[in-house]
Each structure stands twice: as structure tokens, then as C-alpha cells.
Amino acid sequence: MNILIIGPSWVGDMVMAQTLFQCLKQRHPQCQIDVLAPEWSRPILERMPQVRQALSFPLGHGVLDLATRRRIGRSLKGQYDQAILLPNSLKSALVPFFAGIPKRTGWRGEFRYGLLNDVRTLDKTRYPLMIERFMALAYEPGAVLPQPYPQPRLRIEPQSRDAALAKFGLELDRPVLVRCPGAEFGEAKRWPSEHYAAVAEERIRQGWQVWIFGSQKDHAVGEAIQERLIPGLREETANLCGGTSLAEAIDLMACARAVVSNDSGLMHVAAALNLPLVAVYGSTSPGFTPPLADQVEVVRLGLDCSPCFDRTCRFGHYNCLRLLEPQRVTEALRGLEGPEPVNVLAEVD
Incomplete structure (x- = not known):
């Protein structure tokens, strides 16, 4: 049984999609799963053992380009028994339709009747989680979903990690705290840089080093965090935002002792x-x-x-994040790691 997955367009959604792949493998152990998705997602998919291959989709988010979708669909004819669509858009249903895949499964979305022949009606109260x-x-x-739910595992x-x-x-001579201060969704998911700096200072004084990950758009935020640290502590941070590929970021993040992150794809x-993780939520909901x-x-x-699920604060104060003190996060970190480490850099001031 060959299954084509039409993948989502966001990092976090692609990670969570592995739960579907795990369920398919549990039901059909011999099935082969290919995922058609944007090229950026390849490093994630290549680290999922359930996926046979990642197929690069060349069109950007929101682009129709009917001719290209038809060409891709026809190139896939006769290769799959089922297609499963994770996006709810009409555009996402076109390639499986042009490919003539016998069973095309997805939630009822925008005008997809005829394009899908296994259309599901979503009951959000029954399935509250993505x-x-x-x-x-x-x-x-x-069907009743089997418990316990699978967890994504890359x-x-x-x-590749050592490379x-x-x-x-970078060296692993000291424990690593990873921070992910960005959020593609918008400012309403970004914990303030001064709060991240306070957490970084506490860890560095305990003998840790800090690595900051994100996209090129997050580089300025990483710099702002570093600038809030005094000399002697600032040098213990590495601002890698925009400097790594997604593959490198994943491999380096695997070296962390703990992670502090906004609600983001990197979270x-x-x-x-499966790293010890403190997740900071503002406008969104766990x-x-x-x-x-x-x-x-x-x-x-x-x-x-909150949660308002807005990209920017409608009131302009961002209190759901601004009033969330760094002490809450440092206490959460201690709860994950057990006894408080020795303050080995207390002399730095």
C-alpha cells in the first residue's frame, strides 16, 4: 500500500504530522509513505523513519498555478493507492485529483467536493487537538483513536550532528541551554528579549552556555538578548539565528540539556x-x-x-507575555532538572 501525504506548510505542523505517519504504520506495517511538501521541510521528513521519501513541492504558500499542479499530478499517476490531505484548501486537493489516486482522504474544506472522494466532516469538540x-x-x-497517542520523534x-x-x-564542554525566541506567526507569541536575557544570565552563572536558534528575521532578537548581558556573560552565548540551515538547527538542538521556547515550530x-522543554505561551493555547x-x-x-490567537495584541500591551516574569521560567527549568546546580560563575558581575 503506497500512501501520498499532502503535507502542511508550517514547521510545527509538519512535526506534528508524524503522529499520522505513526498511526498509518501501526495500521498498515508494510505501507510506504511519501510526503509532498515544500522543500524546506525535507530535513524534518528525512529524520522521520516512517517516511520513505520527501517529494519537493515547488509552489509557495497560496500560489495556484494550475498548470504546475496538473503536471505534478500526472507525474505521480499509478504510484499511490491513497492520498491523505492535511491542509484544508482547495489547492491542496488538485495534485491527488490530477494523479488519479483511487482514494483521496481529507477534511471537508473549501469547495473540495469531487476532488476528494473520502470527505470527512470535522467535529472540533471530538478532536480538539491538531x-x-x-x-x-x-x-x-x-473511529475511536487508540491511546496513548504517539509522540513525534526525530x-x-x-x-551530521558532529559536522x-x-x-x-561549538563545544559540548558545558551544558547547553537552547533558546528559541522567534515566532513566525507574530509578535503576540514572542516573549520579551529582556526576559530571555534574564533566564540566560541565570543559566550562564551556573556554568551553562546558551545557543539561540531562529530564522534570519530572529537574528536581531538574538542580538538584543546578547546585548542585555554584561561582558563576561555575553561571550557564553551563540546567536545562530539565520546562520544555520534547518537541518543544522535540528542536529545542534539535539545537543541541548534544556530548551526555552515560544510557541513556535522550533518548540x-x-x-x-524529547528534550526537557519550557514552552512559553501568550496569545495561543496549549x-x-x-x-x-x-x-x-x-x-x-x-x-x-488570552488566548486570542491574534498576531498582534489588539490592546497593544502584550501583557500575556510582558507580565510573565523570568522567574516563572527559571523555576520551571529547575523543576525539569532536579536539584539546583552550583553557581560556579557567581564572581562575574
């Missing part, structure tokens, strides 16, 4: 690496896309105005 909505597509309509090759360490001149990567790992502490204030 992973539940992904996993349900592996089963017959109305596979790291030591050779990334050498490329960026889900950290969870899929009730929909929680990090899936064994050692997770979610920190949020739960103000009356």
Missing part, C-alpha cells in the same frame, strides 16, 4: 527531540497544539484576554 485531526485521517470515519545521525558542531565551532522540534514530549513545562498567565 494531532487528533491528523491522526483521525488514518482510520475510518468516527532521528538524529551522530555524523554541525565543527562548522560553527515542536525540541519536543520531537489546548490545541501542545508540545509532545516526556519532560515539558508549559508556562502561561492565562489572562482574561
Whole structure:
């Protein structure tokens, strides 16, 4: 049984999609799973043992280009028994339709009747979590999802990890705290840089080093965090935002002793690496896309105005993040690691 997955367009969603792949392998151990998705997702998919191959989709998010979709579909004719669509858009249904895949499964979305022939109606109260909505597509309509739910797990090759360490001149002589201060969704998911700096200072004084990950757009945030640290501590941080590929970021993050992250794609990567993780939530909710790992502490204030799921604060104050003090995160980190480490750099001031 060959199955084509039409993958999502966000890092976190792609990580969470592994729960679907795991369910498919549980139901059909001999099935072969290919994923058609943007090229950026290849490093994630290559680290999922359930995926046979990642197929690069050349069109950007929101681009129709009917001719290209038809060409890709026709190139896939006769290769698959089923297609499962994770996006709900009409555009995402075109390639499986042009490919003539016999069974085309997905949630009822925008005008997809005829394009899909296994159309599901989503009951959001029955499946409140995104992973539940992904996993349900592996089963017959109305099926009870088996418990416990699978957790995403990325596979790291030591050779690629060591190559990334050498490329960026990083050493593992001290424990590593990874911070992911970015959020592609918008400012309403970004914990303030001064709070990240306070957590970094506490860890560095205890003998840790700090690595900062994110996209090129997050580089300025990484610099702002570094600039808030005094000389002697600042040198213990590495701002890698925009400097690494996604593959390198994943491999380097696997070296961490702990991670502090906004609700972002990299938060889900950290969870899929099963790292001790403190997840900071502001405008969004862990009730929909929680990090899936064994050692997770979610920190949020739960103000009356949150979660709002807005990209920017409608009131302009961002209190759900600004008022969330660094002490809450440092306490959560201590809870994940056990006894408080010795303050070996207390003399730095």
C-alpha cells in the first residue's frame, strides 16, 4: 500500500504530522509513505523513519498555478493507492485529483467536493487537538483513536550532528541551554528579549552556555538578548539565528540539556527531540497544539484576554507575555532538572 501525504506548510505542523505517519504504520506495517511538501521541510521528513521519501513541492504558500499542479499530478499517476490531505484548501486537493489516486482522504474544506472522494466532516469538540485531526485521517470515519497517542520523534545521525558542531565551532564542554525566541506567526507569541536575557544570565552563572536558534528575521532578537548581558556573560552565548540551515538547527538542538521556547515550530522540534522543554505561551493555547514530549513545562498567565490567537495584541500591551516574569521560567527549568546546580560563575558581575 503506497500512501501520498499532502503535507502542511508550517514547521510545527509538519512535526506534528508524524503522529499520522505513526498511526498509518501501526495500521498498515508494510505501507510506504511519501510526503509532498515544500522543500524546506525535507530535513524534518528525512529524520522521520516512517517516511520513505520527501517529494519537493515547488509552489509557495497560496500560489495556484494550475498548470504546475496538473503536471505534478500526472507525474505521480499509478504510484499511490491513497492520498491523505492535511491542509484544508482547495489547492491542496488538485495534485491527488490530477494523479488519479483511487482514494483521496481529507477534511471537508473549501469547495473540495469531487476532488476528494473520502470527505470527512470535522467535529472540533471530538478532536480538539491538531494531532487528533491528523491522526483521525488514518482510520475510518468516527473511529475511536487508540491511546496513548504517539509522540513525534526525530532521528538524529551522530555524523551530521558532529559536522554541525565543527562548522560553527561549538563545544559540548558545558551544558547547553537552547533558546528559541522567534515566532513566525507574530509578535503576540514572542516573549520579551529582556526576559530571555534574564533566564540566560541565570543559566550562564551556573556554568551553562546558551545557543539561540531562529530564522534570519530572529537574528536581531538574538542580538538584543546578547546585548542585555554584561561582558563576561555575553561571550557564553551563540546567536545562530539565520546562520544555520534547518537541518543544522535540528542536529545542534539535539545537543541541548534544556530548551526555552515560544510557541513556535522550533518548540515542536525540541519536543520531537524529547528534550526537557519550557514552552512559553501568550496569545495561543496549549489546548490545541501542545508540545509532545516526556519532560515539558508549559508556562502561561492565562489572562482574561488570552488566548486570542491574534498576531498582534489588539490592546497593544502584550501583557500575556510582558507580565510573565523570568522567574516563572527559571523555576520551571529547575523543576525539569532536579536539584539546583552550583553557581560556579557567581564572581562575574
